[in-house]
Amino acid sequence: MSEFHYPTLKSGYTLPDCTTPLQVDVIRHLQPGRNGIEITCNAPFWRQSLAVELKIFADVVTTNTDIRRDTVIDGGQLRISRMETSSLHNGYFSDIDTVSGMLSKRTLRQGTPVTPDMVDLPDLVQRGQLLKVRLVRPGIQLEIQGEALSRGHLGEQIRVRNTQSGSTLFAKVIGEGLVQVQ
Missing domain, CATH: 2.30.30.760 (SH3 type barrels.)
Structure with a gap:
């Protein structure tokens, strides 16, 4: 699931009138976080650039309890949470079985999304x-x-x-x- 937000637009803003279908172009490949788009109308001609905030939601493995450093992680210490993933730059896990049995490299607080740099093979x-x-x-x-x-x-x-x-x-x-x- 994903959501689009327009962080730079004021509430109630509307685009100018256009008698032809709008053309929407992305300035670069869409990615989670802030992106630029350009909306063009051919009659009457106008062009509008907007910032678009793209939020991608996914099932992410998070900690169900606090987990100490150098502890072998048990599946009961984990849960699946629906989260927005744009801030998870180091990746994330979506399957509890993948993380279960791994060793925590640092202390993980309850509710922390588990990323590959936080765990290692025992x-x-x-x-x-x-x-x-x-x-x-x-x-x-x-x-x-x-x-x-x-x-x-x-x-x-x-x-x-x-x-x-x-x-x-x-x-x-x-x-x-x-x-x-x-």
């Missing part, structure tokens, strides 16, 4: 944790024990020490306590 590997290191090549799969030299979340590359040889390698986190050498 760490599946902690620094110093012993884990399985999987090496997959055509025709062979090998697993060894390693030690995580940094923490990491799903899909992230981390440094791992092979506990048998002491060598350091990079591996991708593919599960809880499991990494794979690329």
